[in-house]
Amino acid sequence: MAQANLLNELIAGLRCLPGVGQKTAQRMAYYLLERDREGGRQLAHLLDASMEKIGHCQQCRTLTEAELCNICANGSRDASLLCIVETPAEVAILEQSIDYSGRYFVLGGRLSPLDGIGPKEIGLDQLDKRLAEGEVKEIILATNPTVEGEVTAQYIGEMAKGYSIRATRIAHGVPLGGELEYVDGGTLLHAFAGRAEFMQER
Amino acid sequence: MAQANLLNELIAGLRCLPGVGQKTAQRMAYYLLERDREGGRQLAHLLDASMEKIGHCQQCRTLTEAELCNICANGSRDASLLCIVETPAEVAILEQSIDYSGRYFVLGGRLSPLDGIGPKEIGLDQLDKRLAEGEVKEIILATNPTVEGEVTAQYIGEMAKGYSIRATRIAHGVPLGGELEYVDGGTLLHAFAGRAEFMQER
Numbered sequence: 001m002a003q004a005n006l007l008n009e010l011i012a013g014l015r016c017l018p019g020v021g022q023k024t025a026q027r028m029a030y031y032l033l034e035r036d037r038e039g040g041r042q043l044a045h046l047l048d049a050s051m052e053k054i055g056h057c058q059q060c061r062t063l064t065e066a067e068l069c070n071i072c073a074n075g076s077r078d079a080s081l082l083c084i085v086e087t088p089a090e091v092a093i094l095e096q097s098i099d100y101s102g103r104y105f106v107l108g109g110r111l112s113p114l115d116g117i118g119p120k121e122i123g124l125d126q127l128d129k130r131l132a133e134g135e136v137k138e139i140i141l142a143t144n145p146t147v148e149g150e151v152t153a154q155y156i157g158e159m160a161k162g163y164s165i166r167a168t169r170i171a172h173g174v175p176l177g178g179e180l181e182y183v184d185g186g187t188l189l190h191a192f193a194g195r196a197e198f199m200q201e202r
Numbered sequence: 203m204a205q206a207n208l209l210n211e212l213i214a215g216l217r218c219l220p221g222v223g224q225k226t227a228q229r230m231a232y233y234l235l236e237r238d239r240e241g242g243r244q245l246a247h248l249l250d251a252s253m254e255k256i257g258h259c260q261q262c263r264t265l266t267e268a269e270l271c272n273i274c275a276n277g278s279r280d281a282s283l284l285c286i287v288e289t290p291a292e293v294a295i296l297e298q299s300i301d302y303s304g305r306y307f308v309l310g311g312r313l314s315p316l317d318g319i320g321p322k323e324i325g326l327d328q329l330d331k332r333l334a335e336g337e338v339k340e341i342i343l344a345t346n347p348t349v350e351g352e353v354t355a356q357y358i359g360e361m362a363k364g365y366s367i368r369a370t371r372i373a374h375g376v377p378l379g380g381e382l383e384y385v386d387g388g389t390l391l392h393a394f395a396g397r398a399e400f401m402q403e404r
Contacts, residue, residue, distance in 0.1 A: 005266065006248070010248045016238055032253070033265055034310075037253045039218030043246075044245075046208070051242040053208060063236075087232065088232055092232075
């Protein structure tokens with residue numbers, strides 16, 4: 001069945017969504033056409049508007065349709081605390097999970113010179129200006145624990161040192177609910193190297 | 203994070219797709235915005251066009267943007283063989299799987315008087331006209347093996363009898379690659395009741 005018709009084009013179009021293969025795309029297309037045309041129309045409108053209007057926050061580089069994202073525009077958030085993440089999705093997941101009152105800076109990637117991604121491509125010139133302003137007292141490095149993520153964290157750590165700003169790195173170790181037996185060697189190495197005093201008195 | 207912004211609206215909009223929950227919708231939205239805006243725009247256009255233009259084939263009731271679907275418009279398909287299915291998706295799956303040269307009729311549901319779905323709602327008046335034309339020599343009942351699907355098959359079987367048209371039902375039994383141990387009782391009952399001669403001589 002290689003018909004070049006609208007239905008098949010729609011199915012092919014749905015496959016641009018991550019994790020959606022031929023079968024899922026078919027199911028989605030038939031579902032929308034048979035049961036939820038209004039939802040389909042609404043989604044078409046939202047997709048179109050989003051692709052056109054959503055850009056990056058001028059201050060933290062996360063995704064937003066305004067000049068400043070809701071977090072940067074919120075005056076009650078602590079401007080002395082800056083959490084550095086790789087992607088806008090990570091901002092969302094942190095906001096949903098932890099009670100963090102500081103601000104964010106979104107790199108939109110990680111240093112990878114071989115792929116032509118240098119400091120400028122991940123906005124480190126902009127971050128440098130922000131650190132130079134003197135408002136930030138601590139940066140929390142939350143880049144991913146990959147080789148590039150570590151290199152990126154170290155690079156930014158050095159930048160912070162230049163301004164005598166405290167730089168911390170989120171902890172990497174055995175996840176809660178994880179069992180030692182099923183945790184990979186790299187994580188265990190991290191967990192041991194990063195061990196802390198237990199039941200310490202203050 | 204209960205921001206009423208375009209990004210959150212897009213995430214909510216994506217949840218109208220079957221099998222897409224909050225996390226998947228987030229992943230899709232971020233993916234499109236960060237990596238495939240062109241794909242997102244294209245999908246918006248296809249969704250919009252599909253919801254507006256795709257209707258039902260006037261002859262077989264499957265989904266198509268033309269007056270007749272590709273199968274009904276194809277003169278080389280055998281008009282004496284008519285396969286009756288419940289949904290357009292089933293036409294697609296049959297076309298992809300088996301080498302069937304006949305035509306289809308899509309009910310778009312099954313008889314369910316309690317839900318107000320009678321013969322007219324599933325196009326049986328249209329099917330009746332088609333059978334009366336005399337071109338159809340055999341109908342293959344491929345409604346699903348549920349109570350309503352069986353009732354629907356029986357109802358249509360009676361209609362065919364009225365025109366002395368042969369009515370057959372697709373076989374229900376143990377699926378290929380299935381093991382008896384894991385097959386449900388109803389299927390086993392069907393498989394035993396529908397047993398056929400083995401290695402029969404012709």
